Amino acid sequence: xxxxxxxxxxxxxxxxxxxxxxxxxxxxxxxxxxxxxxxxxxxxxxxxxxxxxxxxxxxxxxxxxxxxxxxxxxxxxxxxxxxxxxxxxxxxxxxxxxxxxxxxxxxxxxxxxxxxxxxxxxxxxxxxxxxxxxxxxxxxxxxxxxxxxxxxxxxxxxxxxxxxxxxxxxxxxxxxxxxxxxxxxxxxxxxxxxxxxxxxxxxxxxxxxxxxxxxxxxxxxxxxxxxxxxxxxxxxxxxxxxxxxxxxxxxxxxxxxxxxxxxxxxxxxxxxxxxxxxxxxxxxxxxxxxxxxxxxxxxxxxxxxxxxxxxxxxxxxxxxxxxxxxxxxxxxxxxxxxxxxxxxxxxxxxxxxxxxxxxxxxxxxxxxxxxxxxxxxxxxxxxxxxxxxxxxxxxxxxxxxxxxxxxxxxxxxxxxxxxxxxxxxxxxxxxxxxxxxxxxxxxxxxxxxxxxxxxxxxxxxxxxxxxxxxxxxxxxxxxxxxxxxxxxxxxxxxxxxxxxxxxxxxxxxxxxxxxxxxxxxxxxxxxxxxxxxxxxxxxxxxxxxxxxxxxxxxxxxxxxxxxxxxxxxxxxxxxxxxxxxxxxxxxxxxxxxxxxxxxxxxxxxxxxxxxxxxxxxxxxxxxxxxxxxxxxxxxxxxxxxxxxxxxxxxxxxxxxxxxxxxxxxxx
Amino acid sequence: xxxxxxxxxxxxxxxxxxxxxxxxxxxxxxxxxxxxxxxxxxxxxxxxxxxxxxxxxxxxxxxxxxxxxxxxxxxxxxxxxxxxxxxxxxxxxxxxxxxxxxxxxxxxxxxxxxxxxxxxxxxxxxxxxxxxxxxxxxxxxxxxxxxxxxxxxxxxxxxxxxxxxx
Numbered sequence: 001x002x003x004x005x006x007x008x009x010x011x012x013x014x015x016x017x018x019x020x021x022x023x024x025x026x027x028x029x030x031x032x033x034x035x036x037x038x039x040x041x042x043x044x045x046x047x048x049x050x051x052x053x054x055x056x057x058x059x060x061x062x063x064x065x066x067x068x069x070x071x072x073x074x075x076x077x078x079x080x081x082x083x084x085x086x087x088x089x090x091x092x093x094x095x096x097x098x099x100x101x102x103x104x105x106x107x108x109x110x111x112x113x114x115x116x117x118x119x120x121x122x123x124x125x126x127x128x129x130x131x132x133x134x135x136x137x138x139x140x141x142x143x144x145x146x147x148x149x150x151x152x153x154x155x156x157x158x159x160x161x162x163x164x165x166x167x168x169x170x171x172x173x174x175x176x177x178x179x180x181x182x183x184x185x186x187x188x189x190x191x192x193x194x195x196x197x198x199x200x201x202x203x204x205x206x207x208x209x210x211x212x213x214x215x216x217x218x219x220x221x222x223x224x225x226x227x228x229x230x231x232x233x234x235x236x237x238x239x240x241x242x243x244x245x246x247x248x249x250x251x252x253x254x255x256x257x258x259x260x261x262x263x264x265x266x267x268x269x270x271x272x273x274x275x276x277x278x279x280x281x282x283x284x285x286x287x288x289x290x291x292x293x294x295x296x297x298x299x300x301x302x303x304x305x306x307x308x309x310x311x312x313x314x315x316x317x318x319x320x321x322x323x324x325x326x327x328x329x330x331x332x333x334x335x336x337x338x339x340x341x342x343x344x345x346x347x348x349x350x351x352x353x354x355x356x357x358x359x360x361x362x363x364x365x366x367x368x369x370x371x372x373x374x375x376x377x378x379x380x381x382x383x384x385x386x387x388x389x390x391x392x393x394x395x396x397x398x399x400x401x402x403x404x405x406x407x408x409x410x411x412x413x414x415x416x417x418x419x420x421x422x423x424x425x426x427x428x429x430x431x432x433x434x435x436x437x438x439x440x441x442x443x444x445x446x447x448x449x450x451x452x453x454x455x456x457x458x459x460x461x462x463x464x465x466x467x468x469x470x471x472x473x474x475x476x477x478x479x480x481x482x483x484x485x486x487x488x489x490x491x492x493x494x495x496x497x498x499x500x501x502x503x504x505x506x507x508x509x510x511x512x513x514x515x516x517x518x519x520x521x522x523x524x525x526x527x528x529x530x531x532x533x534x535x536x537x538x539x540x541x542x543x544x545x546x547x548x549x550x551x552x553x554x555x556x557x558x559x560x561x562x563x564x565x566x567x568x569x570x571x572x573x574x575x576x577x578x579x580x581x582x583x584x585x586x587x588x589x590x591x592x593x594x595x596x597x598x599x600x601x602x603x604x605x606x607x608x609x610x611x612x613x614x615x616x617x618x619x620x621x622x623x624x625x626x627x628x629x630x631x632x633x634x635x636x637x638x639x640x641x642x643x644x645x646x647x648x649x650x651x652x653x654x655x656x657x658x659x660x661x662x663x664x665x666x667x
Numbered sequence: 668x669x670x671x672x673x674x675x676x677x678x679x680x681x682x683x684x685x686x687x688x689x690x691x692x693x694x695x696x697x698x699x700x701x702x703x704x705x706x707x708x709x710x711x712x713x714x715x716x717x718x719x720x721x722x723x724x725x726x727x728x729x730x731x732x733x734x735x736x737x738x739x740x741x742x743x744x745x746x747x748x749x750x751x752x753x754x755x756x757x758x759x760x761x762x763x764x765x766x767x768x769x770x771x772x773x774x775x776x777x778x779x780x781x782x783x784x785x786x787x788x789x790x791x792x793x794x795x796x797x798x799x800x801x802x803x804x805x806x807x808x809x810x811x812x813x814x815x816x817x818x819x820x821x822x823x824x825x826x827x828x829x830x831x832x833x
Contacts, residue, residue: 242737249732351807359803367795374791388784391726393734393777404792530705608704608739617704 010075013063014154016056020111021144023053027114027137031130032202043130047118050133053140054115061095061108064153068095074160077101077153083166083585085555093177094167099301099317100153102180106297107143109181109188113217114140117192124213131199132192139191142324150317166556166585175235179228186225187258187293192217193265194290197283198332201339206283211273214286216644218269222262223640229255230633241591241606243621245520245629248397250305253376254296257369261289264365267358275355275420277347280340281362287336291329292369298325304380350422357415357423364408371400409463409514412507413470416500417477431477435469450523460518467511471504502643509635516600516628525622528608530615540622542603543567544576549610557583559592562607562616566596578607600627703736707744709751718751721760725750725767726777734777 031046033039064077068091073079081098082091096105114136121129147153196214200206232252237245246252265285271278299305302318349355375392382388413435417428429436443462450457476482478500479493527539536545547563559581566573578594593606601624608617703722709715722736727743735743735750746767753763767775779785 244737247732351803363796363799363803366799367792370795371792374788378785378788378791382784382788386784389772389774390779390785391732391774391777392779392788393726393732395724395778399778400789400792528703528705528708 009063009066010072010154010156013060013067014152016060016063017144017148017154020053020056020060021141021148023049023056024111024137024140024144027053028134028141029137030134031137032134035127035130035134038127040126043126046130046133046137050111050114050118050137053137054111054118057108057111057144061104064101064104065092065095068092071164072160073162073164074156074158075153076155076157079157079161079164081167082164083556084163086167086172087555089174089177090167090172093174094171096180097167097171097176100147100151103143103147103151103301104153105180105184106188107140107147109184110136110140110143110191113189113192117195117217128196128199128203128210128213131202132195135195135198135202136191139195139328142327146317146320146324150320163585166583169557169581169583169586169588169590170239172556172583173235173239175231175239179231179235181228182224182231183228183255186221186223186228187255187296189217189221189224190258190262190286190290190293193221193286194332197286198335200283201335204339204342206279206343208273208276211269211282215269215273218262218266218286219640219644222259222266223637223644225255225259225262226633226637226640229259230630230637234630238593238595239590241593242619243524243593243604243606243623245626248375248392248394250376251300253372254299257292257372257376258289258296260365260369260372261285261292264362264369265289267361267365271347271355271358275347275349277345277349277355278359279343279345283340283343284336285362287329287332291325291332292373294325294328298322299376349420352418352425353423354415354418354420357411357418360411361408361415364404368401368404368408371397371404375400406463409467409510412467412510413473416474416503416507432470432473434476435466435473438469439463439466441465454522457518457522460522461515464511464513464515464518467514468508471508471511475500475504498646499643502639502641502646504639505642506636506639509632509637509639511632512628512635513630513632516625516630516632519625520623520629523624524626527620528617530611530617532613532615537618537620539620540601540603540624541568542573542622544605544618544620546616546618549616552579556585557581560610564594564605566603576603576605578605580607597627600625600631602626703747704744707747707751709755714751714754717760718747718754721750721754721763722747724764724777726775728771728775 027046027049030049031043034042034045064075066072067075067078068082069088071078071082071084071091073082077098077100081101082094086094094101096102114133117124117129117132117136121132124132193214196210196217200210229252232255233245236247237243265282268278268282268285272282298318298321302321303315304318347355375396379390379392382390413432414425414428417423417431418425439462442465443458446458446461475493475496478496480489481493483489484492525540527537529537531537531546533546533548536543538544544564544566547565549560549562552559552561559579561577561579563575563577565575574596576594576596579592580589581592582589591606593604595605596603601622604621604623606619608619610616703719709718719736723734725735725746727733727735727738727740727746729742730738730740733743735746749767750763753766758766764776773780779788781789
């Protein structure tokens, strides 16, 4: 054992967590009192306690990580989920590859966001900042209590076992190192938006400035959530072995619902910021988005769903999170019901206008959220009430979710083309002529190349092109490229606000994802056969010849590599080796698919059973444009980042806020 | 008050989920899959395509949210073989489904049937669209003319005075 365990690092971590709870109680109360008494010193206590609380949580998290790195199996959590022979990266990522550790990550990110507001929220009115921190403190208190009473990761074992039980082999992947942190940065990040909404309701004042302050936080959370979901999807795709990239699994839905609501929020907040309208609705969306994050946490952490991510088995945890859920959602909605009627609505607009288009977006996104919500929770509620058991899977969503997306996606290019207050639909359509022509060309081209076998697919491809071309069209149109002299249009191009490019990138990304989804689901080829050494199979124009199999041993697993040569038109291109692994500690085997990317398409080969006669079951797919699915999401995230970098919205530069603070200081 | 009641109702909706907690969780989480073996496949590619399509709509009962097409559990394999037997025997897709529902209950269908019991599930998107649509309609009906002739008589007079000066 190393020097650290002699220090009882686990106890120090536990102690730090208790201190963090104490500080979060201060953070929850004192700044509120300060804000109502207008006492600057009391309000400053909120800032300080938030920052110090964050340090304690970070220390506790670090302590647990050290226990993992040192393979300190006297800590029960480490013993249950780690193994001394595991590579260092998986020892670290293993910290959150289990219930207790993932709750620690949750709280770490929660207090990180609180600390960011405490540190960089200098431009906020002091009372608003104090209240935001207090609300953030309530959430932190609830979850720290949850960890300390039901999910303590620092419990000791005596005597300490000599070796750990290892991490689930499927989680021993870089995916675990990236996916949960990104996802949590996303959906826990929405806690700040929630705190802003609750604080604004307590203040009884919501205006365009509020929308501007909240904007960077919403964007940040949204960017991380987008990347987190995409990353999770790609991880499932390569790890689970049959090339699916979205399963409508309740746990996926748990992260998808906040994404849908968060996307709606991002759009309605624009209206509030630019036009001072939709205040009440935006506040409600902010509450709903984080409520869905909490719901997701409940679904995943309580074990109420027995699904691919369910770690928890203990019902006391479920009841505890349910109590948190009811308290926060019920409490915030009650606060909303009480205070919202006092908020003044502003900014009139006609149905056909930028505002109208953004509302249309909200209508369909909220309906889509409701669909996923019903699909995820209805079976649970039905079973609890009537004992009837039903299953809601991909076939349900295919006929409910997809139809909601079509009218939404069709309208996307129109949004940025419409003027505020009152837009001209016909003029917008005329300006979108270029995009329409391209979309129709794409549709017809797909029909000619692929035939009429799948009549919906060319429409889908056309829709994707419509989104991409529509986004480009907006930029071209605004800069006057082709209409004006090059010099003028270049000046206009460089003078455009970054948010215009951000919108275009995000909308184009959506189109890229749509094309990826449609192309893969409709035009993929699948070959499932048994082959003996020397025999070949063919998929998507590639010939795979099975050579032989060779064993290979690593520290914590052994594997059998099945070697294939991939050729096309008789010419050998490369060698691939899908594998089957066996992890001895957990007595589990996994398949490791071999994936080769050709441009944006992929060849995906995974291995089934090996039979006594030496033949091998192989599943080989050619997935056209499959990488578009994730590249589109990356484009959306880049769009979000570009928007975040627009200096008008950077945290800490909003001038009106500073002026307001000065005014308040004078008052 | 109305909003408060809605808040209460929304909260109450969440409560039944607690009942489902007792059923608890299980520890085998992520499972991998290989599914359809070549020896299971039907000779006739048309029938096989139907079998594959049907398999995607049927749940592997012992798995977590996996169709029998995706799962490599023994039960999923048995069901795949069973589906192919029924298809070979000349069953329509609906008859195959009915056969399985009679045996295993509605739980086997990944797309719940459209009936009274599942009404809320199916209607959720429609309800939201309707409520949202009506709310929008009400909002815009009030502001149809927008700000055009919203000036009061005295304001009109003041405006006329100002305009006269120029």
